[in-house]
Amino acid sequence: MDTFSSNLLYTCIILAKSGIARKTKGMSKQILALILFGVSAAYLSGPAIFPTAAIRPLNMPFIMAQRPAVAQLLTPPTATVTLRPTVAYVNTTLRGSATFMDPDGNLEGASAYRWLINGTPVVSGIVPQSxxxxxxxxxxxxxxxxxxxxxxxxxxxxxxxxxxxxxxxxxxxxxxxxxxxxxxxxxxxxxxxxxxxxxxxxxxxxxxxxxxxxxxxxxxxxxxxxxxxxxxxxxxxxxxxxxxxxxxxxxxxxxxxxxxxxxxxxxxxxxxxxxxxxxxxxxxxxxxxxxxxxxxxxxxxxxxxxxxxxxxxxxxxxxLTASEIGAMCNRGYPAPNDEVTLPPGRTAIGDVVTFELTPCDDTGTCGAASSASVTIVATPLGNLQPAPGLLPGGSISFTMSLTTTAPANCRWSEIADTRYVSMTHNFQSGQDTTSHNTVVSGLRDLDDRWFYVRCQDTSTGRDPDDYERQTHLRVLGPWIGNYPRIANLWGNYSSTLGVNFFAGYDLMVVSGWSFANQASAIRAVNPNAKILLPLNATYGGPQDDPLTAEWWNSQPGDLGYNCLLRNSHGAILLVDYWGHPMYNMTVPYCRTVLAQQSVDAYLSAQPKKGNNLAYDGIYWDRLHDAISWLLGDDIDSDLDGQPDDPAALDAAYQAGMEDFFAQVRAHLPNAILMGNDAPQIYAPWLNGRNYEWQLAAILDGVKWLSWGEVVWDYRDWSGRGYPPHTTFIESAPEPFYSEKYTFRHLDQMPPAMEAEVAASYERMRYGLTSALMGDGLFSYDYGPDWHGNLWWYDEFGATHGYPSAALPPRGYLGQPTGDPFLLVDTLDTPDQVINGDFEDGLHGWSWWVNTGSGAAATFDVDATGGISDTAAAHIVVTSASDPWNVEFRQFDKSTVAEQSYTLSFWARSDVTRTVRASIIKQTEPWTDYGFGVQAVVTPQWQHFPLSDNASVTADDGKLEFSVGDVVGELWLDNVQFQEGALGVWARPFSGGLAVINTTREVRTVPLPHVYRKLDGSQAPLFQIRMDDDEARVSGSWSRQPANFSQFGNTVHVITGPNSLATVTYSPTLAYSGTYHVLAWVVPSTTQSSAVSVTIHHSQGATVVLLDETQGQIGWRDLGVYTFDVTGDNGAVLAATGNGTVVADAFKWVSTARYNDGSRVAQITLQPRDGIILVNAFRLFLPIVIKR
Known part of the structure; x- marks a missing residue:
């Protein structure tokens, strides 16, 4: 062969073996092969001399081995298949692989594989590996x-x-x-x-x-x-x-x-x-x-x-799928060629499983299929108990047990991959039998331990190391924390704040799984801390949840088609505002899949899921006992083409929810299970619930809720359910923030606005003191569109790592020493009720039953059924309807608009029911006079002092009790209706007193003892904000929608200078004293730099120039001034200076502090506000953290 031909032949070999040919695949490779064939055939008579490529050091540009001899072309490749494990136990991952051999030296292409069970193909495809x-x-x-x-x-x-x-x-x-x-x-x-x-x-x-x-x-x-x-x-x-x-x-x-x-x-x-x-x-x-x-x-x-x-x-x-990657990662030895796995759950004992591979090279040439088979046998070890999960707090030991298919001796270790001969712990009973038990002792709260078990058969030659059972157990921490107890809903971990800050929370429902990485560290600082994993139980989004996406895309006849609630036309129903579907909990298959999904997620090792038992339990949203109210009138849960009867649908939905909870609880007996809006009927399976929106709704004027009903229900729930009890209640700032930004525009809220949201101290105190009336926890955040804000208030106490010379440490109130009580429990105003003690029978009372609605009831007097074995009204509802279809009433009640009134009565019922009472016009058109209250009545006698304001001045009001919605008996006694408000409640604790004014009036009340206010720097004694739409406008201002940086819904805009155009802000101050006067400014270079603001205060008037062209978005401090509550207080903004003038919100903030450390024997509370007082002579020392 001449030099040219030799070099040509050698070049072709290199091309054939290199990525250059591989890039072209198919035809190009075959052309190179023909060139090779032609050159070699022309020189068969001569010696084949090939230059040898030297083996270079590893860091040379490329490595070329000695060239092989020219092989026969287009010979099919072959494969030798391996199937592991050779002893295949049921529910074990099977791993097929193959060595690839190509006589022509071609690279492997897209080889094909099949899994067969008893000769029937079950999975086939192209080998994933490239x-x-x-x-x-x-x-x-x-x-x-x-x-x-x-x-x-x-x-x-x-x-x-x-x-x-x-x-x-x-x-x-x-x-x-x-x-x-x-x-x-x-x-x-x-x-x-x-x-x-x-x-x-x-x-x-x-x-x-x-x-x-x-x-x-x-x-x-x-x-x-x-x-x-x-x-x-x-x-x-x-x-x-x-x-x-x-x-x-x-x-x-x-x-x-x-x-x-x-x-x-x-x-x-x-x-x-x-x-x-x-x-x-x-x-x-x-x-x-x-x-x-x-x-x-x-x-x-x-x-x-x-x-x-x-x-x-x-x-x-x-x-690759998650299961494929998990199986390949966990194999414990180097990756074999062409590995394909068959996951557990596809085979049964006795099945013959075959892995078959058809080798193909990168020219597309394929060889004969090669295969290997195994027979599935029973596992030698049964399930290890307890299964992975949590042990109750306080556990010091547990019994570990399992069965074996043959008599055996079993051992255990806490070290992974320990061989049987090296395991030092023998099972204490059952050796040489098939039933094995041992007690593991020495546990402590927060222990997190793995246990590995292997058994040696006494009569077979089975290798004891060919099969292992394991379990992972963690002991819950204690739940004995003192009050106040603080929760956080859907917050995310912040490394800036650090572990010590988050250890201040007793309960955290996390938003991001980064919490899991810090869970142990948080519990080390606060052993009581409980960290919950949020999961979906009743709804999901197809965009981020694979199961929901599967059901969303299913077709009629598919198993999951009915797992999303649909209307009678087959359309998936979506919740208003949030736009997500709801799961069909009436279908056993669907809720079983959902229960298993929750269990699997909680027990998962995945950091985005359970993260190896990092969490103490599960939190679910939307745990309703009814569904008909949420999705409209046309819900077809059984797919019969007809809208469901709402009552029947709700009953089936509730039963489905109960079954769902029972399934999860059976798998996770010691995990904390709770969620939002769960009624007490779910208490047998849950540790608690969240009252997410109720307190904020009361503050926002929702009439069909009352403080007493909500807080007494919360108080009852906080002592129910699985221990530990984890019920918490929330409050939130004013609603206009969430109405303006919704969840879609939160990223457009400026930092100063978020700070202002957090500064709604009154609403926080209302929620916190409400929570302290029960035995649960409290959470305060932006809600309902944005939870998890990391806002910490003086009333929460000093957290770990943040010592304070003034604030007490978290849990400073200690434990409750009594039930809530009224600080003032009587009114001295006339009682308008006639015969409220029923000692004169039913004189003065009447009743009405709307029999056309199906309601039926009787009314009489129980002569000895009252609170003191005296007379009481006795109402028996024998057929239920809407509440207002059974009325117990009295006429001729007088009200004055904006005046508060109190309806007080004693009541009990044979079943728990809600009793509603109101004042309406006693003749058509039955006008609502504003007063409306309700109470949850139980089989125990309770006293209900319920206050509300009237909205109409009239003397023809009808006091009516509406009781028609629940079948059963109801007793009423000592009914009174008086002008004025009762409703300043207090609850004693070992460390102090929690007080809340639930009324709409300023109340000054005596205290049981001398107490001391907290000594805090956060909340002012009083603050009031006035937006431009509450001010008096003079001149040709243009009222415009506020942007996301401006306050509220509107601003007033005008072009200056125009000194006659003014906006006057006149606040109603609760206390005389010195105040900061603040103006909200969103600067722009087109606005005026010299806006005149005249502040009217006790010493006269002061003019300040406000620059609206520069600075940060937010409040501008216009100075500190003295104000008298009887004076003509205010601020007048005039459109002076050149450019646009914008009138937005003003705010008065007192320099005095709400928590000023003073000693008090009585307390004055603004409407719907609260305070925490500590024992007068208690001394708090700063927390010291050893580092």
Whole structure:
């Protein structure tokens, strides 16, 4: 052969073996093969002399082994299949793999596989793997591919065998052909990684890359590690992330498994850490435009080298599922070629399972199928009890038990991967039998322990290390905290605030899973702290919940089609405002799937789910006992084409909810289970509930709720259910914030506005003191569109790590020493009720029953049924309807508009019921006179002093009790209706007193003892805000909608100068004294820099110029002035200066503090306000944290 032909032949061999030919696939490869054939055939008579490529050091541009002899062309490839484990127990992951051999030296292409059970195919497809790099002393792939670039690399000890070390100082590079290996729109990459430095080291601050597929600056796919996060990122005319912030303390030298998947068809990115899903990004992965010729490991094309060691890298041609990645990551040995798994649950004992692989090379030539089979056998060890989960707080021991299929001796260890012979703990009973028990002692609160069990059969030769059972148990902490007890709903962890701040909360329902990484640290500071995982029980969004998406996309006849509530036309019903569907809890299949989903999520190791028992329980939203009110009149839960009867639907829905709770409780007997809006009928399964909106609604004027009804129901709930009892109640700031911003525009709220929201101290105190009337917890946040605000108030106490010389430590009130009581329990105003004690029979009273509605009732006097065995009214409802269809009433009651009144009475019922009472016009048109109250009546006698304001001045009012909605008996006694308000309640604690004024009047009341106010700097004694729509406007101002930075709903705007155009703010101050006067300004260069504000105060009038052109958005302090409550107080803004003048909100804030540390024997409270008082001679010392 001449030199030219020899070089041509050698070049063709190199092309055939390299990525160049691989990029072209098929026809181009065959053309090269024909060239080879022609050249070699022409010189058969001569010796075949091939130049030998020298083996170069690892950091040379590429590596070429000695060329092989020219083989016969187009010979089909072969495969040898392996199926593991060779002893296949039921419910075990099966792993098929194959060695690939191609006589022609071709690379492996898209080999096909099948799983067969008893000869019947059950799963088939293309082998996912496109490239496998063992990296054991070679950069060659398992099928012979060589890198296109390698430099600055070295081999070191790996996770399995050898691995490759990358170094920024050595400018390491490793690249492979992209064609046939990486599909930028569908794929996965898995790898074992050992960091050279701790993850939070500065070496990782510059976004080093684990994997990079770079097309151009606007189109690439890469996987990066950076101090506070691990990301799989796509850029396609913009960035899209699957990001995991805050990996838990990855230290130098630790091996961890990382995997990432991407799918343009599913529009999703996902990231996995140590076998579990940790981050997803839905609807953010559009297909990439273009392709890259190579991809890099350990760096980008020319930047981003990462200091690390890399081992066992595999690229797949599709997005692997979470179960596939989990199984592959957990195998415990190096990745075999062409691995495909069959997950547990597909086989039964006795089944013959076959894995079959048809090898195909990258020319498309396929060989004969090869297969291997195993027979499924019973597991030698039964389920280990207790199953993974929580043990009750206070547990010091538990019994661990299991059964074996054959007589055996069992041992246990708390160290993973301990061989049987090395396990030092024997089971205490059942040795040489099939039933085994042992008591594990020495437990303490907050213990978090794993237990591993292996058994050696006494009569068979089974290897005791071929099967293991394990359980993971954590002991709950105590629940003995003192009051006030503070909860946080859907907050997220802030490293800036730190562990000690969050340890101030007794209950946290988290928003982000970053809390899980800090859960142990929080409990170490506050052992009482309970951290709950939020999950969906009754609704979900198809955009972020795979199960909901599956049901959303199902078709008639599909098993999940009826799992979302639909109307009689088959359309999915959506909740107003939030726009999500509701699950059909009336269907057993649906609620069973949902219950199992909650259990699986809680027990999951995934950081975005249960994170290995990091949480103390589950919190669900929307735990209603009825559904008909939420979705309208046309709900067709049984898909019969007809709207359901609302009463029957609600009954079925409630029964379904109870079954759902029972299923979850059976699996998680000691976990805290609770949620929002759960009625007391669910108490047998739940630890508590959240009263999310009720107190705020009362403050906002909702008439059909009363403070007594809500708080007494909360008080009752707080002592019910599974222990520990975790009921909490919330309050929230004024509603106009959420009405303005909704959940869609919260990101447009300026920081100063958020601070103003948080400064609604009166509404916070109303909620906190309401909560202290019961034995639950309190939460205060923006609600209902934005929960989890990290607002901490003086009344909560000083938190850990934030010592205060003035504020007491958290829990400063101690334990309650009595029930709530009225500080003033009588009124001296005339009683308008005739014969309210019923000692004169039913004289003065009448009744009405709307029999046309189906209601039926009788009315009489029980001569000895009263509170003191005296007479009482006795009402028996024998057929229920709406409440107002059965009335017990008295006429000729007088009211004065805006005057408060109190209706007081004693009541009991044979069943718990709500009794409603109101004053309306006693003749048509039955006008509502404003007074309306309600009470939850139970079988025990209770006294109800219920206050409300009248809205009409009249003397023809009808006092009516509406009781027609519940069948049963009701007794009423000592009914009184008087002018004035009772409603200043107090509850004693070992450390002080909680007091709340529930009325709409200013009340001054005596205290049982001398107490001391807290000594705090936060809340002013009094503050009042007036927006421009409450002010008096003079001149040609234009009233315009306020933007998201301006206060309230409107602003008044005019072009200055126009000194006759004024806006006058006249506040009603509760106390005389000195006040800051503040004006809300949203600056703009087009506005006036010299707006005149005249402040009228006790010493006269002061003119201040307000610059509206510069500064930050928010309050501008116009100075401190003295005001007298009897004076002509106010501020007048005039449209002076050049430019636009904007009149927005003004505010008066007293310099005196609400909690001023003073001693008091009586207290004055503004309407619907509260205060916490501490024992007069109690001394609080600062908290000291040892560091």
């Amino acid at each position: 490239l496998l790099l063992p990296l054991d002393n070679s950069l060659r792939s398992i099928d012979g591919q060589m890198p296109t670039q390698s430099q600055g690399l070295s081999f070191v000890t790996g996770r399995f065998g050898q691995a490759v070390e990358f170094s920024k100082t050595a400018n390491s590079r490793l690249a492979y052909p992209a064609a046939g290996n990486v599909n930028p729109n569908e794929g996965s990459i898995e790898m074992w990684v050992r960091l050279t430095h701790d993850l939070d080291a500065p070496a990782y601050d510059d976004y080093p890359l684990l994997f990079s597929y770079f097309i151009d600056d606007e189109h690439h796919l890469y996987m990066e590690v950076n101090k506070d996060r691990i990301s799989i990122t796509s850029r396609n005319e913009g960035s899209y992330y699957g990001t995991w912030p805050g990996p838990p303390g990855w230290q130098a030298g630790e091996w961890h498994h990382l995997a990432a998947t991407w799918s343009a068809s599913a529009n999703q990115l996902a990231l996995y850490y140590d076998c579990v899903l940790v981050a997803t990004d839905y609807n953010h992965f559009p297909a990439l435009a273009g392709t890259a010729s190579t991809f890099n490991l350990g760096s980008g094309n020319n930047w981003g080298v990462m200091d690390m060691v890399l081992d066992d890298v595999r690229v797949s041609r599709r997005a």
